Amino acid sequence: MGPLRVAVLGGGTMGREIARVFVTAGHEVTVWSRSPETVAAVRADLDGAVAGADSAADAANGADLVVETIVEDLGLKTALLAEVEPCLAADGVLTTNTSSLSITRLARGLRNPSRLLGMHWFHPASHMPLVELVLGADTAPDTLERAERVCASLGKSTVLVREDIPGFVVNRLQYALMREALALVAAGVVSAEDIDLAVSGTLGPRWCASGLFELMDLAGLNTVRRVSKVIMPALSTDAEVPELIEQLCAEGRRGATSGSGFYAWAADRLTRAGHARTAFLTLARDLARDRP
Ligand SMILES: NC(=O)c1ccc[n+]([C@@H]2O[C@H](COP(=O)([O-])OP(=O)(O)OC[C@H]3O[C@@H](n4cnc5c(N)ncnc54)[C@H](O)[C@@H]3O)[C@@H](O)[C@H]2O)c1
Known part of the structure; x- marks a missing residue:
């Protein structure tokens, strides 16, 4: 072209x-x-x-x-x-x-x-x-x-x-996970910091390597079927804006640009997060070029 x-x-x-x-x-x-x-x-x-x-x-x-x-x-x-x-x-x-x-x-x-x-x-x-x-x-x-x-x-x-649905695909996937993460934190089951550790230490790198459906195949669909029976009924189906988000916004804790959200955002934290994002995305972009 x-x-x-x-x-x-x-x-x-x-x-x-x-x-x-x-x-x-x-x-x-x-x-x-x-x-x-x-x-x-x-x-x-x-x-x-x-x-x-x-x-x-x-x-x-x-x-x-x-x-x-x-x-x-x-x-x-x-x-x-x-x-x-x-x-x-x-x-x-x-x-x-x-x-x-x-x-x-x-x-x-x-x-x-x-x-x-x-x-x-x-x-x-x-x-x-x-x-x-x-x-x-x-x-x-x-x-x-x-x-x-x-x-x-x-x-x-x-x-x-193929269909003009709210959130298209990537944001729908992201918000499905956010809904569950917010429900777990609100219920006191786990901290926000530990959710972030869990995502960056397990799901993120795995998804980067294989995607979701390839991972299901690798896990074995019979296992996915058995685990689904237990976990699917236990997941959040909340259709409202999560209470925790409403509460933080009402307190003026609107995230990194306001200085605090789930975390306190000093300038050096923002800089470190920016560097980490660029480093990981560069790596992911280069690896994606080698995907079969
Ligand atoms: N930021 C993201 O991560 C992201 C990702 C994907 C898609 N988008 C979408 O991209 C679009 C732009 O987002 P952004 O993050 O660059 O926003 P931004 O606020 O950085 O930029 C918005 C632009 O719109 C212009 N604008 C504002 N009011 C206007 C008006 N009345 N008439 C004409 N122009 C006006 C601003 O001057 C600016 O150039 C949005 O539709 C957003 O949903 C954003």
Whole structure:
């Protein structure tokens, strides 16, 4: 695939990193953000390797691919996608990096809803080896094929989410585990620190090596069947926001950026967590390239 003209709309945490991924792979990138200062900051961060635009329409003019990654708001995203649709190249593809909104609903403002699909990135995009591709009810097979080719050109593997369900796949898996972890901590069965030790010392590395279904095969499905009989009925089925999360938020303990959450977040802890994340993700990305 030759270099594509890519418009990245939104210059926040995700937009900046996604622009980096496209530039590194040799594509021609234009970034638009609602503040010119943000566009300038992204350009400076990427050593001027991306162009900046004064309007979303200018950024999308003639684009082969649009990456919408502004704030998570249905009205704003729908309006922005509809605004840039007429500017795209004739066979251009529109993508949204929404984490939670329905692709089908986001496509409602479009003249041609078949050219939109969810391209859900993970942070930090430059290190995460995978992108979720999410079909809306109207997404055309051709739109998906193009998006798959784009991801291949970036060296990213893709997971296809065939239905536009809340949380897609990765966040659903994550929240299923979080629900159980929060229930166990709330019941006093185990501490948050020990849950983190358990995840980083067992599940995390194992899942990195094998994934979930391969692990079930390796454990033996008869064992999985027997253990399921005991454990499945005991798991949390709570459908509310977990009480522990409500309580910490009410106390102003909103996590790392507020200085405390489950842990106290001094600056050095934040720095160490950042370094550890980059080191592990680099290793995981390099190992993923060798997976059969
Ligand atoms: N942060 C993550 O880990 C992550 C991961 C995957 C997907 N996402 C999704 O990516 C998108 C962007 O998230 P982010 O983390 O980069 O957020 P962010 O807050 O860092 O950046 C949001 C961007 O939206 C722009 N924006 C805010 N209000 C706007 C408005 N009224 N009109 C136009 N632009 C506006 C901001 O200027 C900024 O450029 C969201 O849809 C989010 O759900 C985030």
